[in-house]
Structure formats: C-alpha cells, structure tokens
Amino acid sequence: LLLYDCLHFDPDIFSLPLAFRSRPHFQAHARALREFEHFEAILPCNVGANMKLLFTALCGLLILLQSAAMASAQETAERAASGLKCVMYLTGQHPNVPSRELVSHITHVELAFMNSDTFNKDVAEWPLFTTVDKVRTQFMPGTKVMVAIGGWSDTKGFDTAARTPESRRKWAQNVADMVKATGADGIDMDWEYPGGNGEDYKDNTNEEKRWEIEAYPLLLEEVRRQLPRGKLISAATPGLERDMIAFTRETVPRIVRSLDFVNVMTYDMMNRRDNVTKHHTGMELSRIAVDNYMARGVPAHKINLGFAFYTKWFKTTDCPEGKEVGCPTPLMEDPVTGGDLGQTGGFSWNDGVQEDVKASFERAQKEGKYDKEGGGYYYLDRAEKRFWTYDTPDAILRKFPALVDDKRLGGVFAWGLGEDGPEYNNLKAVNKGLAERRGRGSFPWGPGPREADEL
Numbered sequence: 039l040l041l042y043d044c045l046h047f048d049p050d051i052f053s054l055p056l057a058f059r060s061r062p063h064f065q066a067h068a069r070a071l072r073e074f075e076h077f078e079a080i081l082p083c084n085v086g087a088n089m090k091l092l093f094t095a096l097c098g099l100l101i102l103l104q105s106a107a108m109a110s111a112q113e114t115a116e117r118a119a120s121g122l123k124c125v126m127y128l129t130g131q132h133p134n135v136p137s138r139e140l141v142s143h144i145t146h147v148e149l150a151f152m153n154s155d156t157f158n159k160d161v162a163e164w165p166l167f168t169t170v171d172k173v174r175t176q177f178m179p180g181t182k183v184m185v186a187i188g189g190w191s192d193t194k195g196f197d198t199a200a201r202t203p204e205s206r207r208k209w210a211q212n213v214a215d216m217v218k219a220t221g222a223d224g225i226d227m228d229w230e231y232p233g234g235n236g237e238d239y240k241d242n243t244n245e246e247k248r249w250e251i252e253a254y255p256l257l258l259e260e261v262r263r264q265l266p267r268g269k270l271i272s273a274a275t276p277g278l279e280r281d282m283i284a285f286t287r288e289t290v291p292r293i294v295r296s297l298d299f300v301n302v303m304t305y306d307m308m309n310r311r312d313n314v315t316k317h318h319t320g321m322e323l324s325r326i327a328v329d330n331y332m333a334r335g336v337p338a339h340k341i342n343l344g345f346a347f348y349t350k351w352f353k354t355t356d357c358p359e360g361k362e363v364g365c366p367t368p369l370m371e372d373p374v375t376g377g378d379l380g381q382t383g384g385f386s387w388n389d390g391v392q393e394d395v396k397a398s399f400e401r402a403q404k405e406g407k408y409d410k411e412g413g414g415y416y417y418l419d420r421a422e423k424r425f426w427t428y429d430t431p432d433a434i435l436r437k438f439p440a441l442v443d444d445k446r447l448g449g450v451f452a453w454g455l456g457e458d459g460p461e462y463n464n465l466k467a468v469n470k471g472l473a474e475r476r477g478r479g480s481f482p483w484g485p486g487p488r489e490a491d492e493l
Contacts, residue, residue, distance in 0.1 A: 122442070123449025124472055125272070125301060125342055127186065130167035132388050132456030135176040140462055141455075142178055143472045148226045148272070149173065150186040150454065154195025157187070157212035158205070164216045171221060184270060185220065187213070188228035191237040196229045200253035209257070210264040217269055224270025226301070227258065231276050233283030240376035244283065251284045258296035270298045277304045277327040277344065282334075290334040300336055301451045302327055305346035308427060310370035310382050315354060315363055315425045319346040321413020321433075321440060328445050339448040343441055345468065347458040349428040350384035351395065354418065362418040363409055365425065384428075386457035387464070395424070402426040408433065413440070431467035438471040 125146040128135070135141065152166055170183050177183075188196060199209035213225060230236055232254035234244030261271060273293070276282055285293070294300070304324035308316045317323060324343060331341060357365035370381040385391065391399050398419045406417035406426060415433045417426040442450060450468060458464045 122447075122472055122475060123299060123342055123451075124468065125299075125449065125451035126455040127451070127453045128168075128173065129454040129456060132386060132454060132459070133168060134388070134456040134459050135173075136455075136459065136462050136465065138178065140465055140469065141176070141181075143469045144177060144181055144455075145449070146182040146184060146223075146270075146272075146451075147173060147177060147455075148184045148186040149222075150226075151189040151192065151228065152185050152187050152216070154188045154192050154229070155198065156195070157209045157216070158195055158198050159212075161212070164220055166220070169220070182223040182270060184224045184226055184272065185216065185222045186226035186228050186274070188230065188274075190230050193229065193236045193238060193242075196232070196257070197247075197250070200232075200250060200257045203256075206253075206257050206260040207264075210260040213261055214264040214266065217265060222269075224265070224272070224298070225261070226272045226274060227261075228274040229254070230274070231281050231283065235276075235281045235283060237376075240374065247283075251286065251289060254284045255289050255292040255296070258293060262296040271296060272299050272301055273297055274301045274303055275331070277302055277307045277323070279326070279330050282330060285331070285334055287334050290331070290336060294336050294340060297340065299340050299342055299448055300331065301342045302331060302344055303453075304328070304344040305429075305453065306350075308350070308352065310378055312352075312370070313367055315352060315357075315365045315367060315416075315418075315427075317363070317409065317412050317414025317416060318350045318427045319344070319414065319429050319433075320409070320427075321437060323412070324437065324441055325413075325445075328441065328447070332445070338446045341445070341447050342449045342451045343437060343447055345434055345437075345450060345452040345464065346429050347452050347454060347464050348384055348386040349399070349426065351382065351398075351427070352425045353381040354423045354425050356423070357418060357420065362425070363412055363416065365418065367425075386454075387461070388457050388459040398422045398424050399426070408436075413437075429464060431463050434464055434467040435471055438475070442471070443475075 123145050124143050125148060126141075126144050127148050127150045129150045149166060149168060149170070152164065156164070166185065170185070173183050174181070195209075199205050216222070217225065232247075232250040234242075234247040234250075236242075258271065258273070265271065275285065304327050305319040307320070307323045307327070308318040328338075328341060328343065332338060352367055352370065355366045355368060368379075368381050370379055371377065372379055383392070383395065398421075401419055402417035406415055408415050408430075413433075413436065415428060415430045418424075419426070441447065450471075452458070452464070452468065455465070
C-alpha cells in the first residue's frame with residue numbers, strides 16, 4: 039500500500055529513462071499500481087520530504103528488481119518455447135563462462151567430470167571442480183545444471199558398477215545421494231564406451247567387454263529407479279558406428295527408456311585409429327551417426343547434435359592433387375599398446391596455439407575452405423603435410439537446416455563452453471541458429487508436423 043501511495047502522489051518516479059519506462063514489464067506494474075486508487079484514503083502520503091524521497095527511491099528499486107525478474111522469467115519461457123535443447127559441457131579445464139547475453143539460449147549445463155569410481159565407494163563428499171549452486175548463478179533462471187560422470191579413459195568405475203545387481207544398486211544409490219547433496223538437476227552418463235573400443239581397448243579387449251552390452255541398459259535402469267522423480271539422465275554416446283558396440287537394435291529401446299536425451303558425439307570422428315583424412319565433425323559423418331541411432335530406435339526428439347569448440351590436425355603422407363580429404367596418413371597409433379605416436383594434435387579456441395604449429399594454423403585460418411561434399415571446414419598444409427579439421431561458425435550454421443531441421447532433432451550440444459573463449463564465435467553461431475528457430479512452437483525445425491507424424 040505504501041508503495042502504491044508514493045507512486046500515486048509522486049510522479050517523479052516516472053522520471054526513469056525512457057528506454058526503461060517503455061519496457062512492458064514496467065508499464066504493466068505502473069498500470070496495476072494506479073488501478074488501486076481507493077487505497078489513497080487509507081495511507082495518505084503526507085510524510086516529510088526526505089522520507090518521501092526515500093520511499094520514492096525504494097519504489098523505483100522494487101520495480102527495477104521485479105521487472106528484471108519478470109524479464110528473466112520471460113527469457114526462460116522463450117527458450118523453452120523454441121522447442122530445442124541447447125546443452126553445454128562446462129569443463130574443469132576451461133571453467134570460464136561468458137556474459138549472460140551469450141548464455142541466454144543455453145537450456146542445460148553439464149559439469150565435466152565426476153569420476154565414475156567415486157560411486158562404487160562409501161563416501162560423503164562429491165569432488166567436482168565447482169559447485170552446482172555457483173554455476174546456477176552464472177546462467178539464466180531455469181537452466182538445468184547436471185553432473186557429467188566419466189569421460190574419455192574413465193571406464194574402470196563403470197566396469198565395476200555394472201557387473202552385478204548389487205554393484206549396480208550401490209552405484210545408482212550413491213549417484214542419487216550425490217544429486218540430492220549437490221542440488222543437481224540430474225546426471226550425464228559419459229561411459230566411453232560400453233562394450234569396448236575405449237582408451238584401454240588394447241589392454242581390455244572388446245571380447246572381454248562383451249558382457250557390458252547387456253549390463254549398460256541394466257545400469258541405466260537402476261539409476262533411473264534410484265534417482266528422485268523429476269531428475270534428468272542424459273548420455274554421451276559415440277558418433278562412429280564402429281564404437282556403437284552396446285547400441286544395438288535390441289538394447290537401444292531399453293537404453294532410451296531410461297534417458298531424457300542423448301548427446302551424440304558427432305565430433306572426434308577422425309582420430310588416431312584412422313588411416314585417411316576426413317572431417318572430424320563433418321556434416322555427412324554427423325548425418326550417418328544420427329541415422330544410425332534413429333535406425334536402432336532412438337527417437338529424433340531425444341537426439342542432440344554435437345559441435346566441437348576445438349581444432350584437430352593430423353599428419354599426412356604425400357597427398358595427390360584433389361585428394362585433401364581421403365589422403366593417407368602415417369601410422370598414428372601404436373598397434374600393440376594403442377598409444378599416441380605423435381602424429382595428431384589439437385587445441386581449443388581458448389588455448390594458445392603451440393609454436394610448432396602456429397604458422398600452419400595461420401595458413402589454415404586464411405586459406406582453408408568448406409567441403410560441400412563432406413560438409414566440413416578443412417585445410418591441407420602440403421608444406422608441413424598437416425591436415426586441419428574443425429567446426430567454424432559457418433559450418434555450425436549449415437548444420438541447423440541440414441541436420442537439426444531435416445532430421446527434426448531435439449537439440450544441440452557442444453564440448454565445451456569455456457573452450458570457445460575468449461571470443462565465443464562458435465557459441466554465437468549456435469545462438470544464431472537457435473534464435474532463428476525461436477517462435478516456431480513445438481515444431482521449431484519447420485512450419486508444422488509432417489503427415490506421417492499425424493498418423
């Protein structure tokens with residue numbers, strides 16, 4: 039009542055800047071306050087000038103705070119209305135977060151990583167490079183904050199957890215305890231990879247891991263049972279068919295029943311196990327990956343397309359003219375140990391460029407081109423016999439109509455948010471792609487449902 043009284047009798051409060059007064063949130067507040075004129079007799083504003091000035095300032099502050107809250111809520115609603123998820127991994131290696139304006143399209147943040155073996159033990163603490171509460175303050179209200187478990191080379195904990203009904207139950211109960219203790223909105227299962235072809239595939243063969251094909255959906259089912267209602271489960275899954283050992287036509291329907299969404303890692307699709315050059319996050323390889331999951335039973339709306347916020351390079355042999363993509367490489371992996379032979383490398387945009395590849399990378403930036411056939415940015419440095427492959431803002435934007443729209447995917451994600459700093463050019467491209475699809479309702483990738491969807 040006092041707030042109304044001061045506003046009613048002191049029009050100076052409306053000497054706020056026109057840009058603010060014109061905002062619909064402010065105007066709605068002003069109209070609402072002015073409608074209650076019958077209260078003026080109850081609390082006349084006959085206070086002294088200094089007190090009246092104080093009340094006027096408080097009135098302005100309250101309206102500013104309420105207007106900001108309403109604006110944040112509106113932006114959250116608009117992101118949800120776009121119909122597309124935007125998931126960003128926030129990593130311990132690059133934990134920096136850009137301005138609020140640049141994170142306004144992000145719907146989910148996944149904190150990478152918590153070690154998988156932690157949950158096989160009796161522990162009371164949950165080691166992570168940051169806290170869920172801190173991360174919430176860095177993003178828009180309503181953004182889901184999840185904990186990613188595992189990562190490349192972290193397979194031991196999953197292997198132990200998945201073996202028996204008892205071990206699965208203990209692991210899942212501890213995961214649920216962690217989610218409750220940290221306040222997280224859910225978890226991301228980053229097992230690379232169930233069934234084999236992980237970092238240790240030379241020491242622990244795929245044949246020895248065959249049992250994991252059946253154990254993987256069982257572990258997910260147990261986690262789903264133990265997590266509180268409303269909590270989320272996602273999974274990071276391989277982009278290459280050769281690594282999709284546990285994702286069969288028989289297991290996938292069970293797997294997806296436990297998952298809210300799937301982050302298909304449509305990057306690193308060229309790695310040291312290959313022997314010819316290709317786009318590590320190319321359009322056509324991404325299309326094949328998405329098709330593989332859909333053919334096995336993953337609904338399109340549960341699939342998120344992956345972007346890479348980092349570069350990769352590979353040494354080559356003498357490449358024939360016109361054979362930049364598909365050029366033979368030297369042996370890049372030790373055939374006995376699976377170790378890296380130093381013929382490949384890369385770095386995130388937030389890292390300094392190593393001196394030994396700096397000149398080559400500068401040429402890649404200036405002279406590289408987009409391959410319309412394979413769908414990826416690349417450069418072959420013939421002088422250094424070095425092949426560069428990475429996502430660019432243009433390459434990212436091309437994937438929205440060609441893959442997100444065409445396949446009617448549920449969203450996109452990237453590894454990783456901080457890796458794209460300090461300019462965040464790739465993130466800006468993702469934001470642009472999402473903004474162009476905002477306002478299309480439940481079918482952001484087109485004008486409406488196809489006839490097949492209505493049958």
